[in-house]
Amino acid sequence: xxxxxxxxxxxxxxxxxxxxxxxxxxxxxxxxxxxxxxxxxxxxxxxxxxxxxxxxxxxxxxxxxxxxxxxxxxxxxxxxxxxxxxxxxxxxxxxxxxxxxxxxxxxxxxxxxxxxxxxxxxxxxxxxxxxxxxxxxxxxxxxxxxxxxxxxxxxxxxxxxxxxxxxxxxxxxxxxxxxxxxxxxxxxxxxxxxxxxxxxxxxxx
Numbered sequence: 620x621x622x623x624x625x626x627x628x629x630x631x632x633x634x635x636x637x638x639x640x641x642x643x644x645x646x647x648x649x650x651x652x653x654x655x656x657x658x659x660x661x662x663x664x665x666x667x668x669x670x671x672x673x674x675x676x677x678x679x680x681x682x683x684x685x686x687x688x689x690x691x692x693x694x695x696x697x698x699x700x701x702x703x704x705x706x707x708x709x710x711x712x713x714x715x716x717x718x719x720x721x722x723x724x725x726x727x728x729x730x731x732x733x734x735x736x737x738x739x740x741x742x743x744x745x746x747x748x749x750x751x752x753x754x755x756x757x758x759x760x761x762x763x764x765x766x767x768x769x770x771x772x773x774x775x776x777x778x779x780x781x782x783x784x785x786x787x788x789x790x791x792x793x794x795x796x797x798x799x800x801x802x803x804x805x806x807x808x809x810x811x812x813x814x815x816x817x818x819x820x821x822x823x824x
Contacts, residue, residue: 625664625707627671629687636661640675642685655690657683663709663719663753667732672717674698674709682709682719682734696734699724706751707796713758718779720751720763727761729779740782744773752797754805756821760785762805764797774807776824786824791817 625636633645634654640661644654659676666672670693671685680698685691700708700721708720716737717730722745729737742763745751749767756762756776763775772794776785792811799805805819 624661627664627666629666629671634664634666634671636664636673642671642673642690655685655692657681662706664707665709665711665717667711667714670732672709672711674719677701682717682730684732694734696730698728708751708753710753710755710761712755712761712779716779718753718755718761720745720753722747722751727763727777727779727782738779740777740779742777742782744775744784744787746771750795752795754797754799756799756805757802762797762799762821764794764807766794774805774819774824776805776821788819788824 621637621639623635624638627634631647635643638660640657640659642655643651645651657675661673661675663674669687671687673683674680678701680700682698683695684693686693698719701723710718712718719728721728725743725745727740727742744765746767752764754762760778765773773789775787791809794807794809796808805821807817809815
């Protein structure tokens with residue numbers, strides 16, 4: 620099945636990553652068109668300054684940067700994570716950094732927008748199997764959601780400068796995805812007995 624793996628929105632358009640490697644674009648009028656085709660399953664997606672950043676593939680993962688106007692590949696680089704998993708593992712932070720989960724090495728890798736490594740932050744909360752989702756909280760921190768197959772759940776706000784965990788929650792059952800809204804809230808989708816959206820304060824959790 621060609622399921623949806625990740626979604627981003629930008630200037631009235633919605634970009635949908637599929638496990639076939641295809642990216643579809645939905646316009647304000649609801650029209651669906653093919654935007655780009657990558658080599659493999661798309662894990663993460665984020666948009667910054669007219670460019671679409673994605674992670675895809677396996678052993679290694681590839682970070683691809685496409686022009687939003689044309690869909691053409693602008694640049695790409697390899698990311699060291701060799702795990703194969705369901706994940707939304709990429710966020711653009713501020714105007715100059717890309718943060719990607721490296722679960723096989725239990726760390727967050729911080730890149731420049733051109734793909735040069737700035738730093739690698741140990742993150743023992745990451746697990747090699749299960750689901751991880753990342754979004755930018757502000758220009759210096761990210762929200763990381765972890766939901767593993769051995770019932771280890773957590774939502775964390777982590778500084779990408781110091782690696783410090785600023786707050787954490789472990790009581791949300793089976794969290795599936797996370798996004799930030801209006802610089803005030805963290806929205807967490809969870810799937811316990813029923814699907815829920817948990818709304819958290821971005822500063823305190």
